[in-house]
Amino acid sequence: MFDKILIANRGEIALRILRACKELGISTVAVHSTADADAMHVRLADESVCIGPPPSKDSYLNVPALLAACEITGADAVHPGYGFLSENARFAEILADHNLDFIGPKAEHIRLMGDKIEAKKTAKKLGIPVVPGSEGAVGPDDDAMAIAKAIGFPVLVKAASGGGGRGMKVAQTSDDLMLALSTAANEAKSAFGDASVYLEKYLQKPRHIEIQVLGDGRGGAIHLGERDCSLQRRHQKVWEEGPSPALDPAARAKIGSTVAKAMQQMKYLGVGTVEFLYEDGEFYFIEMNTRIQVEHPVTEMITGIDLVLEQIRIAAGGDLPVTQDEVVINGHSIECRVNAENPVTFRPSPGKILQYHPPGGLGVRIDSAVYQGYIIPPYYDSLVGKLIVHGKTRAECLMRLRRALDEMVVEGIETTLPLFRALVREPDIIDGDYHIHWLEQYLAGQP
Numbered sequence: 001m002f003d004k005i006l007i008a009n010r011g012e013i014a015l016r017i018l019r020a021c022k023e024l025g026i027s028t029v030a031v032h033s034t035a036d037a038d039a040m041h042v043r044l045a046d047e048s049v050c051i052g053p054p055p056s057k058d059s060y061l062n063v064p065a066l067l068a069a070c071e072i073t074g075a076d077a078v079h080p081g082y083g084f085l086s087e088n089a090r091f092a093e094i095l096a097d098h099n100l101d102f103i104g105p106k107a108e109h110i111r112l113m114g115d116k117i118e119a120k121k122t123a124k125k126l127g128i129p130v131v132p133g134s135e136g137a138v139g140p141d142d143d144a145m146a147i148a149k150a151i152g153f154p155v156l157v158k159a160a161s162g163g164g165g166r167g168m169k170v171a172q173t174s175d176d177l178m179l180a181l182s183t184a185a186n187e188a189k190s191a192f193g194d195a196s197v198y199l200e201k202y203l204q205k206p207r208h209i210e211i212q213v214l215g216d217g218r219g220g221a222i223h224l225g226e227r228d229c230s231l232q233r234r235h236q237k238v239w240e241e242g243p244s245p246a247l248d249p250a251a252r253a254k255i256g257s258t259v260a261k262a263m264q265q266m267k268y269l270g271v272g273t274v275e276f277l278y279e280d281g282e283f284y285f286i287e288m289n290t291r292i293q294v295e296h297p298v299t300e301m302i303t304g305i306d307l308v309l310e311q312i313r314i315a316a317g318g319d320l321p322v323t324q325d326e327v328v329i330n331g332h333s334i335e336c337r338v339n340a341e342n343p344v345t346f347r348p349s350p351g352k353i354l355q356y357h358p359p360g361g362l363g364v365r366i367d368s369a370v371y372q373g374y375i376i377p378p379y380y381d382s383l384v385g386k387l388i389v390h391g392k393t394r395a396e397c398l399m400r401l402r403r404a405l406d407e408m409v410v411e412g413i414e415t416t417l418p419l420f421r422a423l424v425r426e427p428d429i430i431d432g433d434y435h436i437h438w439l440e441q442y443l444a445g446q447p
């Protein structure tokens, strides 16, 4: 097992990783920008190192500063969390060159899945169904029009290096295609430094359903069921739940075993998520994320498996915690991402938290790094915290969520709490009857 882990992240996920380290008896090193000197993960870590000024590129993405922090503190492994360097294959390789362990998959798998075109090709080879689309990258000079017509409009132009919903443009008809291609390529070039784009059939009313996997890197791999992340705004997840209201145990077992077999063949190491769109009873692979995800607590609540702790154990050479047969889905869980944003315009609302009361009680969990008096800096994401609720049934979970949302107090800044309080009372949400466009349509209909 590792002696000392450097946590190359901030906010709630840094705290989440710190908790797992403490339980495993591993010393922790927090890193922080000058803007985060008072952050909770810094206060609770055994040691901390300032790695630069507020902009991420100068601090949380600053590889030389992170290496120096490892060197100074004698850390033997780095946990990247999500975002920042978590899906940077080069970073994983640089750590290895410095005799440091990267708590994540093999660099080759990060690289493979980081290119969505290659990821789709790989998925297909491994027997995973994919969204119909172009075989590879397309440009305006190629036969993009012919390919799009063969797929059938509407089509979605997507960036090969895309993430966070950026570099994606819909072409409803052939008239829109050229503009969609150039806009998506430009957006991708400036966001990811890679202008390559590809085409996909634009599905009308799918759900976003993703399968959590865990692999030992030696050919052992299991799945831990699914999360339904269909409630999105601008392709960003807002509410996640598991099990999906749309799947029955047979459908879950079928897609789960397809995915687990693929991971066994890849000899995948650590935690990962295979994302699908699900429409009319069919699954279509869209991408794989080779890191711990924001919504991982949903799976923890219904399986009882501590994903971050197991991720660390597996990175240190440990075995899978359970066999596939031992995985039991217990009850229902919902996560709300409470952001520091205006609940109607979604304008970021950084600033000082004057009052803070996290809800509690049976089946209620808060993953957050804020506290009363904490100032949410304007430089990073706007997550205040994740409210995660568990119940024996979906109905009990919703009842508990309603109560917890009403109990939660965050004052001084604007938050998206009012949105969740409304959602949890919406008939479609109560019935589990929603798809990936539901939330935007709902928001468009609001006064």
Ligand code: ADP
Pocket (backbone or CB within 6 Å): 131, 156, 162, 163, 164, 165, 166, 200, 201, 202, 203, 204, 208, 232, 235, 275, 277, 286, 287, 436
């Ligand atoms: P990113 O990596 O930017 O998050 P994804 O490929 O994971 O991109 O897609 C994000 C979201 O965009 C999906 O959850 C879904 O809502 C929407 N989306 C992606 N591909 C399609 C598609 N072919 N048809 C319809 N919606 C899509």
